[in-house]
Amino acid sequence: MKIFLDTANLESIKKFNDMGLLDGITTNPSLMSKEGGNPKDAMEEITKIIQGDVSLEVVSTDYSGMIEEGKRLREYGTNVVVKVPMTPDGLKACKSLSSEGIPVNVTLVFSPNQALLAAKSGAKYVSPFIGRLDDVGQDGMNLIKDIEEIFSNYDFGTEILVASIRHPMHVVDAAKIGADVVTLPPSVLEKMLEHPLTKIGLENFLSDWEKLKSGNPDIKI
Numbered sequence: 138m139k140i141f142l143d144t145a146n147l148e149s150i151k152k153f154n155d156m157g158l159l160d161g162i163t164t165n166p167s168l169m170s171k172e173g174g175n176p177k178d179a180m181e182e183i184t185k186i187i188q189g190d191v192s193l194e195v196v197s198t199d200y201s202g203m204i205e206e207g208k209r210l211r212e213y214g215t216n217v218v219v220k221v222p223m224t225p226d227g228l229k230a231c232k233s234l235s236s237e238g239i240p241v242n243v244t245l246v247f248s249p250n251q252a253l254l255a256a257k258s259g260a261k262y263v264s265p266f267i268g269r270l271d272d273v274g275q276d277g278m279n280l281i282k283d284i285e286e287i288f289s290n291y292d293f294g295t296e297i298l299v300a301s302i303r304h305p306m307h308v309v310d311a312a313k314i315g316a317d318v319v320t321l322p323p324s325v326l327e328k329m330l331e332h333p334l335t336k337i338g339l340e341n342f343l344s345d346w347e348k349l350k351s352g353n354p355d356i357k358i
């Protein structure tokens with residue numbers, strides 16, 4: 138399963154990329170706005186730091202606006218995936234951009250039928266938002282199971298990019314289903330690294346080592 142980071146925060150991107158954990162990045166206008174500054178600088182930097190796919194989202198809602206913005210976004214790098222909303226114009230733009238060899242991520246997917254239609258339009262990725270479904274009392278992970286079943290029945294090359302992830306168990310469940318990609322807020326990836334027994338275990342190893350050293354101060358590994 139590929140891991141993308143869902144952020145426009147350069148510090149987090151560098152931190153987790155240096156650990157070799159990142160296969161790509163997803164951003165959206167809200168994440169850009171959260172970082173402030175000029176999004177152009179962020180987009181330039183992110184596409185340089187990350188080798189894998191970087192989803193950059195259009196803000197136009199009409200077909201020609203999306204095409205124009207999509208092509209401009211693609212100028213940031215050959216790893217740019219244009220993110221379009223799951224709307225009729227979004228799918229039309231998806232079809233045009235994909236036929237020109239520009240990969241597309243169809244975002245704001247909330248039903249199996251929307252995922253099916255995005256795949257038919259040639260999307261490289263569909264982004265079902267599971268946390269937002271959980272928020273309104275629907276089981277987001279069921280949507281991933283449904284899409285996985287539908288895509289595996291046919292020859293769609295479209296990848297399931299599980300989005301709106303809120304906690305580490307979402308990641309475990311998505312991996313068990315066999316989703317292609319999860320995109321994680323930095324806070325979730327941080328939690329996945331940790332376990333209280335790892336922390337306690339390391340503290341014990343180090344204090345035992347100090348005991349050994351107190352009798353032999355010259356000892357070294």
Ligand code: E4P
Pocket residue numbers: 143163164165244264266268269300301302320
């Ligand atoms: C995905 O591409 C979206 O940017 C993101 O996962 C949305 O997550 P949220 O529901 O936490 O805003």
